[in-house]
Amino acid sequence: MNKKTVADVDVKGKKVLVRVDFNVPLNENKEITDDSRIIAALPTINYLLGHGAAVILLSHLGRPKGQVKEEFRLKPVAQRLQELLETKVFYLEDCIGEEVKKQANELQPGQVMLLENLRFYPEEEANDSAFASKLASLADIYVNDAFGTAHRAHASTTGIAQYLPAVSGFLLNKEIKAMDTALAGAEHPFTAIMGGSKVSDKIGVIKNLLNKVDSLLIGGGMANTFLLAQGYNMQKSFVEKDNLDWAQTLLAQEEADKIKLPVDVVVTDHLAEDAPYRVVSVDAIPENWMAVDIGPRTVAIYAEIIRQSKTVVWNGPMGVFEIDNFAAGTEGVARAIGETDCLSIVGGGDSLAAIHKLGVEEQISHISTGGGASLKMLEGSTLPGVAALLDKKTGKEIARRPIIAGNWKMHKTPLEAKENIAALRTMVSGSEAEIIIFPPFIDIPIVASEAAGSNIYWGGQNMYWRASGAFTGEISAPMLIAAGCRYVLCGHSERRQFFGDTDQEVGRKAVAAFAHGLIPMVCVGETLAQRQAEETHSVLCKQIRECLSAIDRAHAARLLIAYEPIWAIGTGVAAKAQDAQEAACYIRKQLVRMWDKDTANSIRILYGGSVKPHNIQELMACEDIDGVLVGGSSLDAATFADMANSYR
């Protein structure tokens, strides 16, 4: 698989949203009857916790159809997970909203939180982008480890990947790899075994597999339709008349000799544990009886083909295995796979149940946790949840996702802001960069409503560090949060120059920002006089120490720093890329001293000062420059979009 996994990104100190498949079966007492899906997600969760991430888990459970239904709460899952992890699992009764945001913000590295059933909101299955962006706003990185829902394009499986760097978890990766190996690089003889109730569910799979495999063994209810197509009287057997033509056409085509059908079947007159049954040839089904399993002669023929195979893919039981008397065909096939030294892959909910019932798990190379998703893969389709993840490619560490930020300063009325964002959102929808707009306070509500559901974030140009009180003319962190801001600029050079912001104050603002769930973008930089006096390093060193020393390690990795040489702001004189890189590198070294190497390598450093479409590429190519803070050139939507789109 050419997709990035959790192991490819730096997660230390980050908030990581993990989509898991905790859709476990519950009994009337809300007890989990099978926790294998929870167990399957543990490697990714443990890895993240062990690597210093704060883990926020997302899942669905059952089919609550967009409503809060008590019986589908994830509480029992949280309890079971807590036992398995042997660590506290914070369980929240919602998956979005103020309280969730607050709790997610307070979650520390090494802690894990489970949010409520995503499908309590109809927006989840509708892949609503505003809902996806609300989920995304809780974290820095998104991990998909829910193979079972990867074939669905939902808000938590594809929508969210539009807003955060998206990678695969270990389970998803393992599932995809196993399927890819079987489908793309199968060793021959390659045998597919298809069963289950309906042909209609698996037409796509049969089409895709027939030219790849050497044999296609058909059993279960779907065999009946094929036998009928061959002219046998199937009596009361379950058949799909609608697919009779299709089956006939398939059996008439060139590769039809690969298809094997039952020669004998187990028949009964009704489906019950104590129903009478016997084995008959397919041409001798008694009147009013039905075929419910493949017979022993068929099992022997199928088993012989399986024994000669190097690769076996199996989906769907050979009979109504839920009833013991009709389980022999499924068991016979399972045992043959078990006895064969081949790569064997089994997918499908009922196929899995059959394997567990028969206790032959150990003999199978790979048991897929996702029925629908594995079928989609067998059909040859790409899963939307996988397609949405980042490709493995070299370049900058993606935990340092590029940022293109626009500072509107004291420009634009609300009406102008509205027009700008309305245009900008469609222009930048394909950008892979993190796009941030810092509008004047008065424009924030209109920017928020125009940007909702797009990949544009917004933030405040400034704030006061106290949460409330008699401070005329000021705005607080909780107010910015309430307006949907994710970021806040602290200590922009113009604030320092014209309004007397000191390093100490900037530091207080940064701490207050983190405390209320905002990500501060702390600005530093030297004046022309300081540069000419060769004081650049000492100025930066002092600013960093005084602005950042009060930020604790748990928050530090999410910090943003903008290096703005004051002599390059509004003067049209940009720093040379080389000078900007040199300063950014010096800043990163100070960050290592302040915290540690991993933390310093996660912090994104931006360059600001006369950034224009013509010099952005050169600046962004610098190793330690992870983004740009654009002033004047951010005012025109098309110009700014041009810059944001250098990252597709």
Ligand code: ADP
């Ligand atoms: P999976 O979940 O593994 O993809 P399916 O859902 O397609 O499998 O099919 C499983 C169901 O098919 C089982 O409930 C089984 O009882 C039923 N089934 C198997 N053989 C027959 C048959 N001959 N007649 C009717 N139903 C059958």
Ligand code: MG
């Ligand atoms: Mg099924």
